[in-house]
Amino acid sequence: MINLLYDAIIIGRGPAGISCAIYTSRANLKTLVIGKNESALFKAEKIENYYGFEMPVSGRSLLETGEKQALRLGAEIIADEAVGIDKAEHFTVYCINGEYHGRSVLLAPGAPAVKAPVKGIEDFEGRGVSYCTTCDGFFYRNRKVGVLGYADYAVHEAMELLSFTRDITLYTNGKELDISPAYREYMDTFRVNTKRIKGLYGQDFLEGIDFEDGTKEAADGLFVAYGSASGVNFAMKMGILMNGNNIAFNERMETNIEGLFTAGDCTGVFRQISVAVGQGALAARGMIEHVRKQRGKK
Numbered sequence: 001m002i003n004l005l006y007d008a009i010i011i012g013r014g015p016a017g018i019s020c021a022i023y024t025s026r027a028n029l030k031t032l033v034i035g036k037n038e039s040a041l042f043k044a045e046k047i048e049n050y051y052g053f054e055m056p057v058s059g060r061s062l063l064e065t066g067e068k069q070a071l072r073l074g075a076e077i078i079a080d081e082a083v084g085i086d087k088a089e090h091f092t093v094y095c096i097n098g099e100y101h102g103r104s105v106l107l108a109p110g111a112p113a114v115k116a117p118v119k120g121i122e123d124f125e126g127r128g129v130s131y132c133t134t135c136d137g138f139f140y141r142n143r144k145v146g147v148l149g150y151a152d153y154a155v156h157e158a159m160e161l162l163s164f165t166r167d168i169t170l171y172t173n174g175k176e177l178d179i180s181p182a183y184r185e186y187m188d189t190f191r192v193n194t195k196r197i198k199g200l201y202g203q204d205f206l207e208g209i210d211f212e213d214g215t216k217e218a219a220d221g222l223f224v225a226y227g228s229a230s231g232v233n234f235a236m237k238m239g240i241l242m243n244g245n246n247i248a249f250n251e252r253m254e255t256n257i258e259g260l261f262t263a264g265d266c267t268g269v270f271r272q273i274s275v276a277v278g279q280g281a282l283a284a285r286g287m288i289e290h291v292r293k294q295r296g297k298k
């Protein structure tokens with residue numbers, strides 16, 4: 001039973017997501033923006049190629065003003081991390097602190113996350129190393145698996161693996177665990193290994209992990225969930241089509257899944273604010289049409 005159904009759920013509070021929210025809110029769509037405070041734009045001290053500013057402006061100031069604009073127009077903005085997405089009659093977006101339902105979704109999580117810094121990891125991709133618990137968890141029933149990560153996303157992925165095996169270790173690769181209160185209670189379910197990883201070993205298939213202190217540990221599979229959830233990784237579990245590392249989209253900024261749109265750096269088009277803002281607006285138009293069609297069906 002869904003208590004609250006949004007018309008538009010936007011994952012990402014960078015220029016792409018906020019631009020989309022401005023349009024959907026003005027079109028009277030009940031809009032929720034979900035985002036961590038990690039836009040690429042925070043790193044930009046001085047921007048002087050974005051339209052409408054005579055003098056350079058900081059990325060932070062653009063982001064803050066954009067959010068205020070979207071809030072004034074009626075969008076809701078929450079700080080949370082999306083870790084999963086599903087589609088039945090409507091979309092459900094699973095976050096660390098709750099789940100949200102929507103008629104349409106925009107994926108605007110920025111550029112794909114950097115790869116985990118583990119030597120040789122690519123050599124075992126598809127041969128023991130996986131980025132998708134939903135796709136590959138089944139192959140590791142009752143086997144010994146690891147999750148490479150140190151934050152909430154890794155715990156989420158480890159929890160997904162519990163339906164296949166109880167033999168799960170979280171490998172943090174020397175990082176301190178950074179788990180939010182909502183997920184801490186699950187930590188007893190897994191082992192945690194905080195040693196720095198030197199590399200992976202195995203013949204045709206992954207057999208284990210070598211650590212910098214000279215020790216090793218056997219592992220049948222290693223699921224990568226390093227850092228926070230890249231919207232791209234969890235969307236792939238839904239069968240979203242990719243174009244290399246980027247989300248594939250049509251002229252309406254819609255992905256291959258009806259009602260699921262995308263915009264910004266995750267599309268791999270010229271990674272600039274103006275492009276993110278323009279794609280956000282285009283996606284909003286598609287979402288508005290999609291929601292009106294859905295409402296018309298009722």
Ligand SMILES: Cc1cc2nc3c(=O)[nH]c(=O)nc-3n(C[C@H](O)[C@H](O)[C@H](O)COP(=O)(O)OP(=O)(O)OC[C@H]3O[C@@H](n4cnc5c(N)ncnc54)[C@H](O)[C@@H]3O)c2cc1C
Pocket residue numbers: 011012013014015016017034035036037038039040041043044045046047048049050080081082083108109110111228229230231263264265266271272273274276
């Ligand atoms: C140092 C630097 C300088 C730059 N200078 C310029 C410049 O001068 N001019 C210019 O035009 N462009 C510049 N850029 C590029 C510009 O910042 C990006 O093109 C733009 O920010 C892309 O917008 P976006 O909304 O797609 O992604 P982002 O701005 O990266 O925003 C992504 C949002 O998604 C959120 N997110 C990610 N994953 C999740 C998740 N799982 N759940 C919830 N939220 C999530 C992030 O926290 C963030 O809020 C610069 C970039 C950098 C790094």
